[in-house]
Structure formats: C-alpha cells, structure tokens
Amino acid sequence: MTLTEFNALPPQDADAVLTRCLPVPRWVAAVRDGRPYAAWPELEARASDAAAHLDDGELDDALAGHPRIGERASSPAHHAEASAREQSGVDRSDAQVARELAEGNAAYERRFGRVFIIRAAGRSAPEVLAELDRRLGNDDATERDETVRQLREIALLRLREVAS
Template identity: 50%
Template sequence: MARRGFRSARAAGRPERPRLAGARFTRWVNGTLTPRGAGRSFGSQVRRRPPVRASPRIGRDAARPEGEAMPAPDRFNAAARADLLPELRACLDVPRWAERVCDARPYDSPGAVLAVADAAARELTPDEVGAALTAHPRIGERPAGAATTAAWSRAEQSGVDSEDAELRAALREGNAAYERRFGHVYLVCAAGRGGAELLAVLRSRMHHDPRTELRVVADELRKIALLRLGKVIG
C-alpha cells in the first residue's frame, strides 16, 4: 500500500522505472528487462528501438528512493575526451561507438549513459564486430598483463575452473571447432557463468548459420560493453 499523501507512478500517469541492481542489472544487460519495442538491428533494416524511458540503477543508486533523481556521473562528464575514449574502447573496441557515447555528454545520470551506449551498440556492422572480436581472448584462456581489458577478461571468466583439466580440454576442442565453422573466436558474455555452461552455449550455437551467429556475437559484444561501462562510470 502506498503511503498516504503520495501517489504512485502508475496513478500519476508516469511510466514506472525499474529498480535494477546486481543480478537484475545483468538481466537488463542481457535483454530480459529492456523496454518493450526494443528492436535488435544488425545487418538488416528493422524498426528502430524507441527512446529508452526506464534507466537502470547501478551501485549506490540502486537503493535510492523512487522519484529521487540520481546524481550525474561527474567524473565521466568532466573527463577529457582524449582520456575517456580509450576507457570506452576497452569496453567495446569500436571507434564509432566510443565517440557516440563520449560526445553525447553531459549526462544527467548513469542510466542515461547506459541508454545511449545500448542504442549505439545495437547498430554494429559486420566489420565493427570483426574488429571488436580481436580484443577478446578465447573462452578458457585468461590473458596475462595489467591492461584494463586483460583484467576485465580475467574477472569475467573467473567462473571457469582452471583446475578442471577435462573442462579445459573440452573448451579447447570446442573453440577450435567453432573457429573452423565461423572463422572467428567464440564470444559470450561470461560474467557470472561457469565453464560447463559456457561450453554448453558454444555447442548449442554450432547449429547456427554464419549470418545468425554473427548477430548473436554482436549482441554478446553489446552485453559485455554495458557491463564494462558500468565500471567506467563508477
């Protein structure tokens, strides 16, 4: 029951905004909580995704009372363009996407940043997908080094048990078969998922035709980009 003296968003005729945090934020990224009418465009003409009205809440904003404005991402807004673009390309190594997100500043909330990034990532071309894939290691292979992308990849694949020799061998074989079929590395948003699940996803995608699989890869790039962008926003 709503408190006396307050009107709910529905009663006021305003769209209700989801309160997203943790696992629910990952579901939003994965597309299960996107607004209705969100089109997935890749390599073909489809209806454009309508403006995003609901913004996800991340970090400390997840507990913010309904109706209270989220603070603007001040560091993100104030960063020099030359400094911010490399951080964005670590999220998704597509210059057009990074420039779109950077040049749309200032933003009034973290959710506004993510909404622009989400829309721009749904427009990846086949050439952009191919170029972006080169920044990602194979599933089961954790890159060494202190680079931001390497650290993020290691964290995202932390659910893959490196001590399971049988699983490692199966992933190597699966990666090789996938690359022979599609001509590029197997990519999946691995955050929060175990090695056995990632191997099962790989095997299920082997049945795709190349065009379908490229669309799937483009959407996985989008999911990874949004998760990483949340870290850049802070």
C-alpha cells in the same frame, strides 16, 4: 569512477576508458559525444543503441579485444584484467573443462571463422560450454547477431564498472 567524473573526462581520456569497453571507434565517439549523462540509464541506453549493429570491420575490431574463452589474455588488446574478472567462473585448472573449451573454441572458429565470444560474467563453465554447443548449430546470420549481442552485453558490463 563516478558518472560525474566520466562526464568530466577530457575527450582523449574518455576515449581510452570507452575503448576498454568496446574497441570500436564509432561506438566510442557516440558514447563520448553523448556526454553529459544525467544518470546511468541514459548512458546505458546510448551505449546499447550505438552497439546494436556492428559492420564487419567493427566486429573484427571488437573481437580483437577478447581472448578465447577459457584462455588467458595474450595480447595487450585483450584487456587482461577485465577478461580475467569476467571469466572467473570458468575454472581453467579443471583439465576436462580446459579440453572441452579448447575443442569447442576450435570447432567454433572452423565453423564461423572468428573467436567465440560470450558474456562469461556470472556464468559457470558448464553454462558457457552449453552455450558454445548450442551456438555451433546457428546459421551464419543468427550467430553473427548473437556475437554482436554478446559484445554489447560485455561493453555495457564494462561501462557500468567504470562509469556508474
């Protein structure tokens, strides 16, 4: 869809498109209500600013939209098509990669109490695993900030795919 088409969507259709990018009602409303956008940079700035800070409930909502890295989407909230496309650089058929991701995901969830999220698009499995390992050393506040940054990057990537 073009930016012009996105600008012309009825509010409920725009909400559906935006929710697939970041399932946070406040963010969806902020981006929707900023229409019409003259060009992608204006839309990107509004979307980025609105996603810069997520409260705890919004963070939970956003994370519910993502499967574990290296796993297939198992919930309708996971947006299977986008997740599969974004994780295409992670070879699930490689038994060692699958094992390392499962172990890393489990360690991360024990450490931080939430699913590990990373903008996987454009990253290989070794890059994802290195980031997972590095982020396990973060303190809680630093990791929460990184999680929000990654969610924002994913939202902007998805938004660009649907409205550029």
